[in-house]
Amino acid sequence: MDADTISISLTTMEGVVIKSTGSWYDVRTQAGETVPCRLKGVFRLDESKDTNPLTVGDRVTVENEDGDWMITQIAERQNYIVRASPKHKGARQLLxxxxxxxxxxxxxxxxxxxxxxxxxxxxxxxxxxxxxxxxxxxxxxxxxxxxxxxxxxxxxxxxxxxxxxxxxxxxxxxxxxxxxxxxxxxxxxxxxxxxxxxxxxxxxxxxxxxxxxxxxxxxxxxxxxxxxxxxxxxxxxxxxxxTPGVREFGLMHFLPEEISHYYVEMRQYIPLCRFNNCMHDNEPGCAVRQAYLDGKIAEDRYINYLTIMADYKANYKHWEE
Ligand SMILES: Nc1nc2c(ncn2[C@@H]2O[C@H](COP(=O)(O)OP(=O)(O)OP(=O)(O)O)[C@@H](O)[C@H]2O)c(=O)[nH]1
Ligand SMILES: [Mg+2]
Ligand SMILES: [Zn+2]
CATH class of the missing domain: 3.40.50.300 (P-loop containing nucleotide triphosphate hydrolases)
Incomplete structure (x- = not known):
């Protein structure tokens, strides 16, 4: 810290982002006060698929420098929900x-x-x-x-x-x-x-x-x-x-073969498929498809799964480029 910084009044507080408009963030501090903040210019977009670096629910450290509030630190996230960016194909936006x-x-x-x-x-x-x-x-x-x-x-x-x-x-x-x-x-x-x-x-x-x-x-x-x-x-x-209404949610963090694992009722059948890289479409010996044919997995769910996989594979290629 240089002499200039020491000479000004500097208050540091923890808070949570309650609203983000892109360039400004409202942060509710631990004291229960809501303050408008800017993001200190040091944060870059991680792995770059996110169009926004900071989102509602993020836990942050804010500093007041001569009346201006700045976000100086972002705590690691426990989880987050993303949607497909309405503007940029292949990009995602943290919701x-x-x-x-x-x-x-x-x-x-x-x-x-x-x-x-x-x-x-x-x-x-x-x-x-x-x-x-x-x-x-x-x-x-x-x-x-x-x-x-x-x-x-x-x-x-x-x-x-x-x-x-x-x-x-x-x-x-x-x-x-x-x-x-x-x-x-x-x-x-x-x-x-x-x-x-x-x-x-x-x-x-x-x-x-x-x-x-x-x-x-x-x-x-x-x-x-x-x-x-x-x-x-x-x-x-x-x-x-x-949140604003969304048309679609983004799934970009997954590998195509992971998706069936997030279908809760499919999980139990996956280990029974003949091939361990089975995508549960037309592969011989697929226990998931069999469960669907036997009426143990609902038709809507299975058909949606196939549709999601098809979309996903098409987009996944696009992201790999
Ligand atoms: N009939 C009926 N209409 C409802 C009910 N709840 C909400 N609406 C109506 O649905 C419309 C949309 O409501 P909003 O609360 O603005 O919807 P929203 O999900 O917040 O929409 P976005 O902010 O655009 O994402 C309004 O006309 C509401 O009056 C309900 O229980 N019954
Ligand atoms: Mg609304
Ligand atoms: Zn299978």
Whole structure:
């Protein structure tokens, strides 16, 4: 440290990033104060597939130098969730770090969530050992067809061990039991745009007053009301990260042959395949495919697996170049 630095007032504190807009970061310090910070210019993007070096949930050290807050250190992450960057093909964006659990908000009303999307999320969460709850929102507007579809989908996930919650932010169905799950934890709330993530947070703690918007009646697609991930501290002791709706989650850290291991119900069959590099597609003696043919692995799950593998292999080549 040189003489100049010593002569100015310098305060160091620990904190957590609660919002990141790219160039500025809001950090909540241990004292419970929120301060806007810049990142000290020494951090480079690691292995370069990430488009952002720092994300919500990151634990950091901040220093105040003459009134300006700077982030000077980032603690190692316990885990993180990435999404495929909407702008750069093959790049990924950190959505959040250091989460205890995820709530994946889905709906069989509008905009309807596909099981392919759910599976991609679940396998990412499995890879990082993050427990995930499936929350089926908009119970109040399901028509008979939607209800039937929901019954099928919820059975499928419940059978393989994922907790399922049926909620409505309009009628308050299922809201209290969610509070019990969230208390004293850091939870990432994810899902497509327009499924009701911010509405759910407002329901859990009305003081948050987060912006929500009607989904477009014409396209049925959300309009991305929430634009940055942000961690909120609720009045019942939960830390919840609301995120912008995502189209797709990124899976780039995996090798193609790893993917089946993150399909929880496939794991038990993998060692029984004839070839130990089996991809569980058309290989002879594949125990996973056999389990699917015997009705032990749900059709949606297996078909999604094959689709994910095909996409993944195509992209994986691209990343290797
Ligand atoms: N019928 C019904 N509509 C709901 C429910 N929850 C939310 N909505 C509506 O769904 C629309 C989208 O809600 P938001 O909370 O903004 O959705 P979001 O997931 O935060 O969307 P993004 O911020 O764009 O990712 C709004 O019109 C809400 O009123 C529900 O339980 N039932
Ligand atoms: Mg939102
Ligand atoms: Zn196999």
């Amino acid at each position: 959040a770090a250091n989460v205890d659990q995820c709530l994946l908000i889905v709906t069989m009303a509008s905009p309807r969530t596909s099981t392919g999307f759910i599976d991609r999320f679940l396998l990412t969460a499995e890879a990082y050992h993050i427990p995930t709850y499936l929350v089926f929102n908009k119970q109040d507007i399901l028509d008979p067809k939607g209800l039937k579809k929901q019954q099928y989908v919820t059975d499928m996930y419940a059978r393989i061990g994922y907790p399922v919650h049926l909620v409505s932010t309009y009628t308050d169905q299922g809201i209290d039991e969610l509070k019990d799950l969230l208390r004293n934890k850091t939870t990432l709330v994810a899902g497509h745009s327009g499924v009701g993530k911010s509405s759910l947070l407002n329901k859990l703690d009305p003081r948050l007053e987060l912006r929500t918007t009607d989904i477009s009646r014409i396209t049925g697609k959300g309009m991305h009301t929430t634009t940055f991930a942000e961690m909120h501290f609720t009045d019942f002791g939960a830390q919840i990260i609301d």
